[in-house]
Every structure is written in C-alpha cells, then in structure tokens.
Amino acid sequence: MHDQWQRKRAIIAELSRGGFISGEVLAANLGISRAAVSKHIASLEEFGVDVFSVKGKGYKLATPLSLIDEKRLKKSLNARCFYFDDIVSTNAFLLDHVNDLASGDICVAEHQSAGRGRRGRTWVSPYGGHLYASLYWQFSQGMAQAMGLSLVVACSLVTVLRNMGVAGVGVKWPNDIYLNHKKLAGVLIEMNGQADSLCNVVIGIGVNMSMPEQQSEKIDQPWSDLSELTEMPDKTSMMIQLQQQLVIDLEQFESDGLKVFKQRWRDVDLFDGQPIKLLMGDNVVEGICCGIDEQGAVLLETAQGVKAYVGGEISLRAQ
Ligand code: BTN
Numbered sequence: 001m002h003d004q005w006q007r008k009r010a011i012i013a014e015l016s017r018g019g020f021i022s023g024e025v026l027a028a029n030l031g032i033s034r035a036a037v038s039k040h041i042a043s044l045e046e047f048g049v050d051v052f053s054v055k056g057k058g059y060k061l062a063t064p065l066s067l068i069d070e071k072r073l074k075k076s077l078n079a080r081c082f083y084f085d086d087i088v089s090t091n092a093f094l095l096d097h098v099n100d101l102a103s104g105d106i107c108v109a110e111h112q113s114a115g116r117g118r119r120g121r122t123w124v125s126p127y128g129g130h131l132y133a134s135l136y137w138q139f140s141q142g143m144a145q146a147m148g149l150s151l152v153v154a155c156s157l158v159t160v161l162r163n164m165g166v167a168g169v170g171v172k173w174p175n176d177i178y179l180n181h182k183k184l185a186g187v188l189i190e191m192n193g194q195a196d197s198l199c200n201v202v203i204g205i206g207v208n209m210s211m212p213e214q215q216s217e218k219i220d221q222p223w224s225d226l227s228e229l230t231e232m233p234d235k236t237s238m239m240i241q242l243q244q245q246l247v248i249d250l251e252q253f254e255s256d257g258l259k260v261f262k263q264r265w266r267d268v269d270l271f272d273g274q275p276i277k278l279l280m281g282d283n284v285v286e287g288i289c290c291g292i293d294e295q296g297a298v299l300l301e302t303a304q305g306v307k308a309y310v311g312g313e314i315s316l317r318a319q
Contacts, residue, residue, distance in 0.1 A: 005085040007032065008040050012128065015051070015061045022058035047086065047111050048126025050212040063212045064227070065128035068108060069236040076240045079104035079247070086111045086127070090134040091190055091204035098192070098200040101136040104247045108133045108239060115206065118188055123206050126215045130225070131207040131235055135246050139254065142196040146189075148258040148296030149250075150175040153187050153203050155261055156245045158268040161185075161207075163241065164233040166226065170270035173289075173298045173316050177207075178270060182224035184208055205242065209235060259294050266291050275319035276300070278309055285309070286319060 010030050014021055027034045041051055041059060050062035070083045079102065087093055090107040092114075109132050115123035125132055139145040154175040161169045161177070161184075169179045177185035185207040193199035208225035209232065216223065226232055252260060266272050271289040278285045278300065287300035287307075297310035 004040075007036075008044055009067065009085075011037065011040050011044070012049070012061075012065055012067070015059060016065065020052075020054065020057040020060045024058075026059070044127065048124075048129060048212060048215050050214055063129070063210050064232075066209060066232065066235045067110060067128050068239060073108070073236050073239055077104075077106070077243055079106065079243065081105070081243075082107040084109040086113065088112065088114045089116050089204075090132050091116055091188060091202050094134045094136045094202045095190060095192065095200075098136065098202075101200075103137045103250070104243070105136045106133055106239075106243055116188055116204070117186060117206075122218075123186065123188075124215050124218050125206070126212050129212055129215065130209045131205070131238060133239060133242065134202050134204040135243060137201045137203065137250055139193075139199045139201060140197070142194050142199050143191060144195065145254070146191065146199060146201055148261075148292075148294070149201065149203075149253065150187055150189050151258065151265055151292060151296045152249050152253045152261055153189070153205070153246065155264045155268055156249045157185060157187065157205060157207075157242065159264075160238065160241045160245050161233075164238060165231070166229065166233065171265075171268045172270055173292070174296065179224040179226075179228070182222040184224045184226070203246070207238070257294060258292070258296055262291060262294075271316065271318065277317050277319050279315040279317060280309070280311070280313060289316075
C-alpha cells in the first residue's frame with residue numbers, strides 16, 4: 001500500500017476511537033510532525049472525509065468511517081480482488097482490464113474520483129463512506145443473454161442486505177434499491193463485446209453506508225444510508241456475501257434465464273400489486289404493477305389487460 005495512504009489510514013484509525021484528539025498526540029502516535037498531520041487531514045477532507053477541527057481540542061471524525069479489511073476479503077473469495085484506496089471508478093478499472101479477468105473477479109475501492117451513476121450522473125464516493133464495488137462476468141452468447149441482468153443483480157443485493165438484517169429494503173424497477181422510501185444503493189451495468197458471441201459485463205454496485213454531511217449536498221434525490229440502522233453491517237462481510245451471492249445468481253441466470261427469478265423479484269419488488277405510473281417521455285401509463293416477464297419488462301395491469309414495458313428511458317412512480 002502507498003505510504004501516504006498508510007499514514008492517512010493510521011490517522012483515521014486514531015480518530016475512529018471517538019472523541020477529539022489533538023494534533024500533537026496524533027503526531028506523537030504516528031511519529032510524524034504536526035504539520036504533516038494537518039496536511040494529511042486537509043487531504044482526507046479533499047477525499048470527502050468530514051473532520052471537525054476545533055482550536056484547543058484537536059480533530060474528530062464528523063461521521064464514522066468503515067474501511068474494508070483487504071486481507072480478510074481476499075482470503076474469503078474464490079476469485080481475484082483488486083483493492084484500492086483511491087481509483088477513478090471501479091467499473092472503469094474492470095472495463096480497462098477485461099482481457100485479464102475471469103468471471104467473478106471484483107474491484108473494490110474506498111474512494112472514487114469519478115464514480116459513475118446511471119444516466120450520466122456522478123456517484124458521490126467519499127473515502128470510506130460507502131461500499132463501491134464492481135464484478136466482472138463474461139457471457140458466452142452475447143449481449144442478448146444479459147437481458148434482464150440488472151434485475152438479477154438487484155435481487156442478489158436485496159438478498160444480501162436482508163440476510164445481514166437490513167429490514168425495509170426493496171427494489172424499484174429496474175434496479176434502484178430503496179430503504180424506507182429513499183435510495184440506498186444503485187447498480188450500473190456496463191458492457192462491451194459482440195451482440196451474439198463473447199460479451200464482457202461489468203456490474204457496478206454502490207451502497208450508501210454512512211454519508212458525510214458535506215457530500216449529501218451534492219445528491220439531487222432523496223437518499224438513505226445504513227447508519228440509520230441500530231447496528232451497521234460490517235462492510236467486509238457485506239462485500240464477501242455480495243460477491244458470493246452474485247456468482248450463485250449469475251450462474252443460475254446464465255443457465256436458466258430470468259424465468260427462475262420471477263418469484264424472487266416479486267418478493268423484493270417494492271411496488272408489487274400497487275398502483276403505479278410509468279413515465280416515458282411525455283407519455284404516462286397507469287395501472288397495477290404485477291411483476292416482470294422473461295425479458296425483464298415490467299408488467300402493468302390496466303383495464304385493457306396486462307402489458308409489458310421495457311426500456312432505459314422509462315421511470316416508475318407510485319400513483
Ligand atoms: C445508479 O446511478 O443508481 C448506479 C450507481 C452505481 C455506482 C457504483 S459505485 C461502484 C461502481 N463504480 C462506478 O463508477 N459506479 C458503480
């Protein structure tokens with residue numbers, strides 16, 4: 001690990017004990033100068049960490065941070081894991097290395113300088129605040145085989161969150177994960193390759209764990225994070241379970257398609273059986289949400305019967 005990050009991590013470990021700690025004590029504990037301490041703190045703030053700095057008292061973390069245990073993560077997986085303190089985007093990293101990867105390999109980071117969200121948005125990625133991970137998968141029969149994949153990933157993610165004791169979590173079609181009606185996590189799938197032969201897929205997942213106040217101002221939609229819970233799930237365990245669950249679900253999806261996920265989808269779908277509207281440009285259709293079809297289209301029951309709707313431009317809303 002880069003020496004500069006080792007120092008920053010040591011400062012975070014000291015600050016994570018809680019309470020204020022003076023620059024002098026930090027400098028002595030780390031064996032560096034007070035000026036170096038204040039430089040590292042300023043740099044951590046640039047990476048999105050909120051640090052209170054009070055004259056006469058010292059420094060204190062405004063929001064608790066949880067970092068991945070790299071050794072435990074790597075030891076627990078049957079796949080390769082590329083772990084970084086800072087990277088442009090975990091999705092971009094895997095897309096740049098598709099020729100050297102095997103299905104199930106992951107990239108995990110503590111900070112993304114240009115985290116990517118859906119529809120060209122930025123995914124706010126403060127250091128240590130949240131979980132940022134991408135998993136590589138290769139489909140042998142082309143992009144058509146990956147149709148509906150984002151719904152499978154949403155099922156995997158909700159399964160893991162529920163297994164870890166997160167109640168009140170579910171999906172808004174196609175793959176926005178909500179906790180108590182506010183967005184908790186997102187999935188961004190990017191691919192390259194052939195329409196009908198080998199296709200490289202990168203599945204990016206961001207889960208909000210503990211949002212620093214200053215970062216929250218950059219988000220233009222209602223959000224939630226896991227710090228609302230009485231007990232915060234362990235980030236490393238969550239990552240291990242997520243990689244394992246994704247491998248199980250993707251193997252099943254590859255061999256049996258989306259049909260085997262139809263019931264699981266209904267169990268995680270926040271709008272199942274509820275009146276919804278679908279916004280498609282200027283067009284709005286209203287009806288009762290009644291699951292998905294085998295292509296991953298959302299099914300809407302109206303007076304005219306059940307109709308399937310699919311497409312990246314569709315937004316689903318409660319009526
Ligand atoms: C969304 O907009 O809902 C999707 C957000 C996906 C964010 C994750 S964070 C890890 C991975 N790397 C990225 O650059 N984006 C995804």
